[in-house]
Amino acid sequence: MGRVVVDVMPKPEILDPQGKAVAGALPRLGFGQFSSVRQGKRFELEVDGPVTDEVLAAARAAGEQVLSNPVIEDVVAVYEDTQVAAQ
Amino acid sequence: MTRVGVVTFPGTLDDRDAARAVRLAGGEPVALWHADADLHGVDAVVLPGGFSYGDYLRAGAISRFAPVMGEIVDAARTGLPVLGICNGFQVLTEAHLLPGSMIKNDHLHFVCREQVLSVERTDTPWTRDYAQGERITIPLKNQDGQYVADERTLDELEGEGRVVFRYEDGNPNGSRRGIAGISNAAGNVVGLMPHPEHAVEPGFGPDGPQGPRSGTDGLRFFTSVLHALVG
Numbered sequence: 659m660g661r662v663v664v665d666v667m668p669k670p671e672i673l674d675p676q677g678k679a680v681a682g683a684l685p686r687l688g689f690g691q692f693s694s695v696r697q698g699k700r701f702e703l704e705v706d707g708p709v710t711d712e713v714l715a716a717a718r719a720a721g722e723q724v725l726s727n728p729v730i731e732d733v734v735a736v737y738e739d740t741q742v743a744a745q
Numbered sequence: 746m747t748r749v750g751v752v753t754f755p756g757t758l759d760d761r762d763a764a765r766a767v768r769l770a771g772g773e774p775v776a777l778w779h780a781d782a783d784l785h786g787v788d789a790v791v792l793p794g795g796f797s798y799g800d801y802l803r804a805g806a807i808s809r810f811a812p813v814m815g816e817i818v819d820a821a822r823t824g825l826p827v828l829g830i831c832n833g834f835q836v837l838t839e840a841h842l843l844p845g846s847m848i849k850n851d852h853l854h855f856v857c858r859e860q861v862l863s864v865e866r867t868d869t870p871w872t873r874d875y876a877q878g879e880r881i882t883i884p885l886k887n888q889d890g891q892y893v894a895d896e897r898t899l900d901e902l903e904g905e906g907r908v909v910f911r912y913e914d915g916n917p918n919g920s921r922r923g924i925a926g927i928s929n930a931a932g933n934v935v936g937l938m939p940h941p942e943h944a945v946e947p948g949f950g951p952d953g954p955q956g957p958r959s960g961t962d963g964l965r966f967f968t969s970v971l972h973a974l975v976g
Contacts, residue, residue, distance in 0.1 A: 668848075671895075672893060673919075675850065724802075724806075727839065727846050729838070729844075729845060730846045
């Protein structure tokens, strides 16, 4: 079994209300060292066989066509979860 | 009688209210099921509010792939009047029938209030019974209602007169340029966040000039489309 991770983040120019709320809460809880937070999404896509280049390409296409909305989000990374592959 | 389809996705909340609004306006509501790739010969379609598919991926994102949406997208491109309300508006942006997208309200809270809007465009099949610049009051209730698009798209919408409704008396969710509703270039597809179907019957809508709960400003969305179709 293989696993591909697709990371989706709000575009830099889009205000991220959730990240902003988290950034406001951190100092109140004693984490004053972080000046900004942005909140995104991580998708884990599993395949029965190994993670081939075709699988990665399909995961990227799914990321761009379904998992993200290009108006407000970017697919920032598509990669094999090697910890799963090693198991 | 003019037949107006009302789509039900898993998680749709306001389909009954939308169907009731169609009936009160004098039309025949037709229930359309998300998994059925058939519009049953309707003359117009309403995508009502709710949380289609739980809004799990993004608001309205999964609905775009429902069998009924394939039919609606094709029909909308050839002129079928389509109205998306709240989650229905989100579905229309995800289906690329309308530009832009909705993100979480800037204040992060669910908002539920009687909202004043200005009617900016009256030459669509959904707004022809309103007067240009008229102020109407209809309910607004959402969590992901902040309309966003890039500056070029916003300029295009303004330049082509495709901003159909704007928030008045304060921006309730941080939407760019106070935009509450927009149309496609042809004008037959309209989406807005507030809910006209909740202001169609005295006794159940917002407060109005006739007294508490007397507001029926939403009804003319539905009379508009009937008048547009009859010609």
